[in-house]
Amino acid sequence: MSFEEEISKGNFLIPECTVCKKLVWPPAEYCNDCMGKTTLKEGNFQGKIIEFSKQNEDYFCIVEMEDSFRIIAKITKEPRIDQMVKISKCGINEGNYFFEVS
Amino acid sequence: MNKVGIAAYGITPFTKDDKKIESILFESAKNLFANNPKIEKNEIDAVLVSTNNNSKYLAPILSESLGIQPKTAHSIENLCNSGTNSIVSAYSYIASGLADMVLVSGAERYDSPGQILDWDNSRGEFKHPIFWASIFTSSYKRKFSVTDEQLALVSVKNHSHAQNNPNALSKKTYSVQNVIDSKKITEDIRLLDCSRSCTGSASIILASENMIKKITDQPIWVSGVGQKTISAGFTKNESFYSMESTKHATKIALQMAGKKIEDVNVAEVHDAFSVCEPMALEAIGMSNPGEGTTLVKELYETKNLKINPRGGLIGCGHPLGATGIAQTIEITQQLQNNAEKRQIENANVGLVHNMSAAATSSTILVLEK
Numbered sequence: 439m440s441f442e443e444e445i446s447k448g449n450f451l452i453p454e455c456t457v458c459k460k461l462v463w464p465p466a467e468y469c470n471d472c473m474g475k476t477t478l479k480e481g482n483f484q485g486k487i488i489e490f491s492k493q494n495e496d497y498f499c500i501v502e503m504e505d506s507f508r509i510i511a512k513i514t515k516e517p518r519i520d521q522m523v524k525i526s527k528c529g530i531n532e533g534n535y536f537f538e539v540s
Numbered sequence: 541m542n543k544v545g546i547a548a549y550g551i552t553p554f555t556k557d558d559k560k561i562e563s564i565l566f567e568s569a570k571n572l573f574a575n576n577p578k579i580e581k582n583e584i585d586a587v588l589v590s591t592n593n594n595s596k597y598l599a600p601i602l603s604e605s606l607g608i609q610p611k612t613a614h615s616i617e618n619l620c621n622s623g624t625n626s627i628v629s630a631y632s633y634i635a636s637g638l639a640d641m642v643l644v645s646g647a648e649r650y651d652s653p654g655q656i657l658d659w660d661n662s663r664g665e666f667k668h669p670i671f672w673a674s675i676f677t678s679s680y681k682r683k684f685s686v687t688d689e690q691l692a693l694v695s696v697k698n699h700s701h702a703q704n705n706p707n708a709l710s711k712k713t714y715s716v717q718n719v720i721d722s723k724k725i726t727e728d729i730r731l732l733d734c735s736r737s738c739t740g741s742a743s744i745i746l747a748s749e750n751m752i753k754k755i756t757d758q759p760i761w762v763s764g765v766g767q768k769t770i771s772a773g774f775t776k777n778e779s780f781y782s783m784e785s786t787k788h789a790t791k792i793a794l795q796m797a798g799k800k801i802e803d804v805n806v807a808e809v810h811d812a813f814s815v816c817e818p819m820a821l822e823a824i825g826m827s828n829p830g831e832g833t834t835l836v837k838e839l840y841e842t843k844n845l846k847i848n849p850r851g852g853l854i855g856c857g858h859p860l861g862a863t864g865i866a867q868t869i870e871i872t873q874q875l876q877n878n879a880e881k882r883q884i885e886n887a888n889v890g891l892v893h894n895m896s897a898a899a900t901s902s903t904i905l906v907l908e909k
């Protein structure tokens with residue numbers, strides 16, 4: 439199972455190094471610290487909104503996941519800085535990942 | 541290390557023309573040779589092509605079309621700072637003694653694939669540069685209580701400077717209100733806050749001290765080179781209201797040149813979007829954090845052309861692979877007292893700031909008479 443296979447099914451899993459236990463982002467087969475092999479970790483991951491802007495009706499925000507790495511995700515309700523969120527939707531659309539948080 | 545200087549340059553107008561990349565590249569190199577009859581084409585040791593265009597083998601193609609057979613010929617791509625990366629490579633070839641004379645030519649088409657970094661999936665569906673620019677703007681305004689109007693003045697100033705640059709894409713001046721009233725791209729940026737992709741080319745010849753004497757009596761020396769890469773991915777930027785890679789690169793370049801930022805009389809900074817100019821001014825140390833727009837306002841009100849005299853990216857347009865070279869040509873002209881209507885008085889030390897992908901990497905060059 440690969441990150442892409444999982445996200446294309448709407449599952450958000452995070453690669454974790456089997457050696458040093460670091461979360462590895464962007465998703466990769468090997469750790470960018472110790473070069474150890476990674477495995478996908480399931481969980482109810484926490485995100486925190488760091489910054490946001492808005493295009494048309496949708497907000498897009500920088501979300502820091504698990505105090506570790508950041509993604510840009512969509513959010514429909516007006517966000518607040520430092521608001522805690524979870525990934526409510528994700529997938530691949532026309533070759534691009536997409537993330538939505540709430 | 542051998543001393544390295546700028547011996548010659550050539551540039552094309554920046555336009556929205558639909559032309560082949562090979563033709564665009566050739567045009568600025570042709571202008572360079574036309575303006576500098578003393579150059580012996582056959583003495584060019586290396587040809588470096590800076591572009592994000594997907595065409596292959598462009599440096600040998602350019603060499604063949606110029607009728608030369610250099611020792612070294614290859615392309616260099618690093619998104620928006622491909623141009624200064626090529627100049628740094630040329631510098632290294634000459635400083636090391638591998639080459640005495642290097643032609644660096646940069647070119648891009650208006651539809652460059654270099655605008656989108658497909659790899660950066662952390663950005664989700666928000667891969668276009670307008671999204672990082674919106675995040676930078678939102679973060680910068682929040683951190684330093686800066687307004688859209690203060691940022692809009694960057695665009696007003698740089699469009700105004702561009703009117704003295706016959707090669708610039710912009711042919712109009714705008715007011716702060718025009719910028720605010722221009723098409724809303726996102727909540728945080730307007731169309732006139734953006735530099736525009738365009739078609740254009742710029743070429744430069746770097747040479748060793750011995751070689752340069754044969755070509756020009758106005759050499760401009762590259763006295764400082766600084767570079768830093770923080771990451772490839774936008775979301776790995778340490779902050780969204782400051783340019784960390786630029787800070788590092790400036791420190792290295794100024795140290796190499798033995799200069800302080802106060803010694804710099806003229807600079808081209810990478811204003812890809814309005815917010816980038818104050819952020820760059822703060823990162824290179826010309827302004828305190830959060831005070832970049834104060835300097836922009838002061839320069840505009842006193843008609844001081846010190847920052848982005850050619851009009852910056854916003855005024856000139858941004859043909860990615862040519863931009864860093866065009867910035868370097870502007871500073872060269874300023875130091876040679878050849879900048880005509882854009883000329884700054886007593887320009888002895890100049891600086892070029894060229895960055896890629898939301899300042900995830902930066903190059904700084906210090907140039908001197």
Ligand SMILES: [Zn+2]
Nearest residue numbers: 455458469472
């Ligand atoms: Zn590891």
